[in-house]
Amino acid sequence: MKKLLKQTLRSALQNCEKHPDNREALTRILPLAKQEYRARAQRQSIPFGGFLVRQIRFLGKRVWFSQALLLLLLCLLVNTGYNIRSGITSLTFVPFLLGCCSVLLLTAAVPMLYRSVRFQMLETEAAARFSVSRLLLARLCIIGSGDLVMLTALLLFAIQKSGLSAGGILLYLLVPFLLTASGYLTILAHMAYRLFPYLGSTLSACLLAGLYYLKKWQPAFYGHTFTPGWGMICLILLLFCMRQVKTISRRDRFMEGQFHLG
């Protein structure tokens, strides 16, 4: 029992003997008692951080293992690409390859983000306390942390392997990654959830096609390095992504369009 309530109750009971008709004490006790009742009525629950940690057991191992495998494949791809195209042509080919890798990094996350629908778990999850929005947020955190490690590993590998500048490699990893992430998060935040795998895959395909187009017809695009201008673009994309994540965490309409009449 809260200290204030206890003290008020004690003094009221003591006064009661002397002034049995005094209702002023009751007026002071009642709101405190209601407040105490409401506080006790609210159920204890783990915070979002605790929930996120527990998701690592169910999702993290699977996601990070897949990402590690993908990273191995991508490093092999970059290594092979560099070996095939050495010299001048590697100056456009390797950045192109890195751009494709960063898009593919995120594309690989699509099945994981859509798991609930694939295995008919969505309805059960939606009715739980943390619901679909928070579950998605947890999944994004787990996938995002893995992606960060993978991007860093790719960056270090590419710097070590190719003769390109770190700024150039960072640019062609970061910008396509942030563009893809912005697209995916916008779809999750605003579109029907059932459309996510189709729209996400289409977006990835379009970005890959765009990177190829630039390599074929505008190869000079791959001669840039990481300038303050590009840094500003990356910052804007990052802020946009954060805003979409905030929208996702508050979204409550993941179930619309999932059902037939019933």
Add this chain to the structure above:
Amino acid sequence: MKLCIEHLTKNFQDKKAVEDVSLRITPGVWGLLGANGAGKTTLIRMIAGILVPSSGRITYDGIDIRDLGESYRSIFGYLPQEFGFYPEFTVKDYLEYMAALKGLSRQKTREKIDLLLDTLSLSDVRKKRIVKLSGGMKRRVGIAQALLNDPEVLILDEPTSGLDPGERVRFRNLLSEFAQDRIVLISTHIVSDVEYIATCNAIMKDGGITAEGTTEELVLEMKGRVWNGIIPDTDLLKYERENRIVNLRNEAGHKISVRYISDEPVLPCSVPASPRLEDLYLWLFPQDTRREEDMKHEFMES
């Protein structure tokens, strides 16, 4: 503790799945009865807060459930009509996963899982992958997850689907015990699921509530409409086509005892029978008896 549904409507493109439904649900077991396509599941999903109504609102203790948000979902337990499992999950994994989603601490999770596995006779299969279990066991696992957070409001959509008669009885007893000081809403088209344990029932048809009341009040509507008659077995097909027959039983001497629904006695040797909730259901949804009869005729004519 009161769940109020006020003028709830849900439209899907050009069809009204739920139309102007209002209910006041108080602690106890409530049955929500109706044929397939009546709108029960859509109504249930709106009560669960996973579908947004086109109009109307649902309040819990006077507060809109959309405003309550997480607080409502924390006191809510839900078993959908159709649900799946991640293929790698064992029974224990699944319940731990759902417990985390419901915000339960690890200590509470362990205690509840042990208790529920024991209560629902799932202890032997706790480490078995759910995809390898029988349909009835999967349903029991689903019921277990709905009860994990000791919900004050428990909604079950076709909960006994796939359960054998013994399991159904155990399940009904479990619910009866659980429903003291809680709201339990069972949506079903199997009348016997709720007939003996529901304090109140609502019957849905074409998106609206056609009847509402205690089992005794609803059954009273069928007084004077339920009859027992005896017919020769050779006349069965003829009477089946013309009347709404609920039950048949073979008797000695090539006779059949027939329980049927009619405003007046129309079969030979008819005497009034005590009405049941099932009779009201079949009175309101005659297509359910007709479909069965059509199938029987097709079988016999072939």
